[in-house]
Amino acid sequence: MGLASILLGVILVNNYVLAQFLGICPFLGVSKKLDSAVGMGVAVIFVMVLATAATWPIQQVLNNFGIGYLQTIVFILVIAALVQFVEMALKKFIPSLHKALGVYLPLITTNCAVLGVCISNIDEGYNYIQSLVNSTGAGIGFLLAMVLFSGMRSKLEGNTSIPACFQGVPITLVTAAFLSLGFMGFSGLV
Amino acid sequence: MENKVSKLAILTKGIIKENPVLILLLGTCPTLATTSSCLNGLGMGVSATAVLICSNIVISLLAKIIPDKVRIPCYIVVIAGFVTVVQFVLQAFVPSLYASLGLFIPLIVVNCIILGRAEMFASKNNAFDSALDGIGMGLGFTLALGVMGAVREVFGAGTILGIAVPFLSAHPIMIVALAPGGFFVYACAIAAINYFTNGKAIQKKEFGCAGCAMASTCQQEKCLAELEKGAEA
Numbered sequence A: 001m002g003l004a005s006i007l008l009g010v011i012l013v014n015n016y017v018l019a020q021f022l023g024i025c026p027f028l029g030v031s032k033k034l035d036s037a038v039g040m041g042v043a044v045i046f047v048m049v050l051a052t053a054a055t056w057p058i059q060q061v062l063n064n065f066g067i068g069y070l071q072t073i074v075f076i077l078v079i080a081a082l083v084q085f086v087e088m089a090l091k092k093f094i095p096s097l098h099k100a101l102g103v104y105l106p107l108i109t110t111n112c113a114v115l116g117v118c119i120s121n122i123d124e125g126y127n128y129i130q131s132l133v134n135s136t137g138a139g140i141g142f143l144l145a146m147v148l149f150s151g152m153r154s155k156l157e158g159n160t161s162i163p164a165c166f167q168g169v170p171i172t173l174v175t176a177a178f179l180s181l182g183f184m185g186f187s188g189l190v
Numbered sequence B: 001m002e003n004k005v006s007k008l009a010i011l012t013k014g015i016i017k018e019n020p021v022l023i024l025l026l027g028t029c030p031t032l033a034t035t036s037s038c039l040n041g042l043g044m045g046v047s048a049t050a051v052l053i054c055s056n057i058v059i060s061l062l063a064k065i066i067p068d069k070v071r072i073p074c075y076i077v078v079i080a081g082f083v084t085v086v087q088f089v090l091q092a093f094v095p096s097l098y099a100s101l102g103l104f105i106p107l108i109v110v111n112c113i114i115l116g117r118a119e120m121f122a123s124k125n126n127a128f129d130s131a132l133d134g135i136g137m138g139l140g141f142t143l144a145l146g147v148m149g150a151v152r153e154v155f156g157a158g159t160i161l162g163i164a165v166p167f168l169s170a171h172p173i174m175i176v177a178l179a180p181g182g183f184f185v186y187a188c189a190i191a192a193i194n195y196f197t198n199g200k201a202i203q204k205k206e207f208g209c210a211g212c213a214m215a216s217t218c219q220q221e222k223c224l225a226e227l228e229k230g231a232e233a
Helices: A003-013 A024-029 A034-064 A068-093 A095-108 A112-123 A128-156 A169-184 B007-013 B028-033 B038-062 B068-093 B095-104 B106-110 B112-122 B127-157 B179-196 B220-232
Strands: none
Touching (some): A024 A128, A024 A169, A024 B028, A034 A068, A034 A095, A034 A112, A068 A095, A068 B106, A112 A128, A112 B106, A128 A169, B007 B127, B028 B127, B038 B112, B038 B127, B068 B095, B106 B112, B112 B127, B127 B179
């Protein structure tokens, strides 16, 4: 499978948020303001690529010892430790980057999109390069969905024509449904 | 227990009054992803319930031993262990369900309902109460997923548990079973609850940090408050 088709496929066709329902919590929770949506999206790309870079070789080691089934336990711990470590390292060595991304890092630890991309790279049988491309694409897809969604949500603010029972959470979900509907137009692209 | 909550109340509060999916709005990802059919929804619900009950019991027993600072990683290890067990059981006995739930079985680990109950209930209560809490919350989760799955299956595929429904099976609204339908049916369910309870049942007006399991450890709320301050300044 070509790298370009993996990348396009995971950004547009199988968008992690809108088609696979991974990472819904930050998608709905942090998309109110464009700034925080972009920050969160960039931090997710960063962590996804790092997590894949770390977990893919670990899976090969596990497979070597015939204990591939420990995947779930090992991956979640590796991701949690990695995120903590990266946060500390950034704080010490690249304070400017830490200032921009640092606040989002702790919340990504238990983000299902990160664990999801690590496991699906293994399930799909991707090699190392393909896995990294897939993770980058998944992160970019997440960023794209976040930015588009925060734009749509800003139009909802202060809108009084929404029925009372739909205000707040339900209208947010309806908006997400329409964005997801839009992305369905990409199906069959790859 | 100090505030005399009856055992029955612990068991039943998760089913209706504090339904994790429909009232507390937790566990959104599996709710949306696995309810494309009723059976998938129920399967996910039962799997998560099994993990929830076991992890609640073990964590309540270990709560005194685990040092406070590393409790979240410890909880995650316990939960991940049980998830692996459930994964094996499903793979061995119901391979078709295992195949259709796919990625979402290992992702039970990061289901915020399970970590949330560990942090909010199991770590502070005895094993028996924690088990009851797990059963109640699990039933609530299963029920919500089953109902949403049933609605999406009836309208999206025209069947219920694989049995054809007259009229609808000839005119299925396929979009309901696809991704956008998931968001839409969930929105309608919450709107309906708002409508029938005059907006009183669902306290949460927005998706935020309050219900999140990690709220006590991660500083998201603080960070977001700072961000908003920064944006205004």
